[in-house]
């Protein structure tokens with residue numbers, strides 16, 4: 001795989017693409033050059049036929065401590081508005097394939113928002129989340145106000161965004177922001193995330209893509225529209241070989257062999 005300055009990209013097991021943010025001296029602060037690389041690596045894995053699911057992680061100390069404050073400090077309104085600063089940071093939420101965030105240490109500001117752009121979040125007990133932008137005289141700019149409220153409700157989101165306080169992995173789990181907190185130990189959260197991604201990658205790709213699309217549609221649609229959209233995708237899968245294979249395999253008491261077609 002390609003060499004990056006701020007990332008390490010690998011395929012730890014069959015079917016899984018792993019992106020590790022690698023700017024440890026700055027606690028993986030998210031700079032524009034880092035995001036250009038991240039978008040490129042994610043797009044390549046999304047298009048890679050050998051990959052069925054992605055994992056995004058950082059280091060033990062920090063998943064990412066936010067957008068690069070030193071890069072932003074002297075920017076003017078004209079500059080950020082005209083260049084649509086941060087617009088391309090949302091590309092990660094548009095991948096077709098599932099992406100799991102494996103969070104250890106700080107996931108603050110843009111780091112928390114980056115995790116929220118992923119489909120599933122797994123946390124190490126050391127994970128510390130937060131939207132501390134209020135302490136810098138700004139507000140979350142990468143979806144924090146919009147995605148957090150959908151995940152954990154208005155009162156908590158309002159509290160976190162307006163006080164800027166950090167919250168723990170245990171709180172995040174109780175609130176349903178993360179799907180689970182894994183056991184202690186270095187690298188444990190990445191191991192679990194890769195295992196989960198591998199499990200997802202072993203399914204039929206068309207059904208996985210449709211499942212992700214249907215769940216995400218719930219963010220945008222009314223219940224009636226969402227149910228209709230889900231049913232259309234469900235019906236559509238009857239046009240695939242994988243549906244015939246999956247249901248035949250069940251009836252014949254054997255394991256299915258997916259052809260992703």
Ligand code: CO8
Pocket residue numbers: 025026027029030065066067068069070086089106108109110111113114132133136139140141142143
């Ligand atoms: N930007 C730039 N550099 C950073 C950042 C950051 N966000 N976070 C840490 N660093 C750097 C430090 O400056 C320091 O560098 P140096 O050694 O050159 O002084 C190095 O990383 C290590 O950090 P500390 O010495 O501060 O380490 P501590 O263990 O003492 O503290 C903390 C760790 C608590 C995480 C602390 O570093 C901190 O508070 N960081 C800033 C957290 C923050 O405010 N984040 C929000 C940033 S604003 C934002 O994210 C806007 C979102 C925009 C949308 C993004 C869409 C994805």
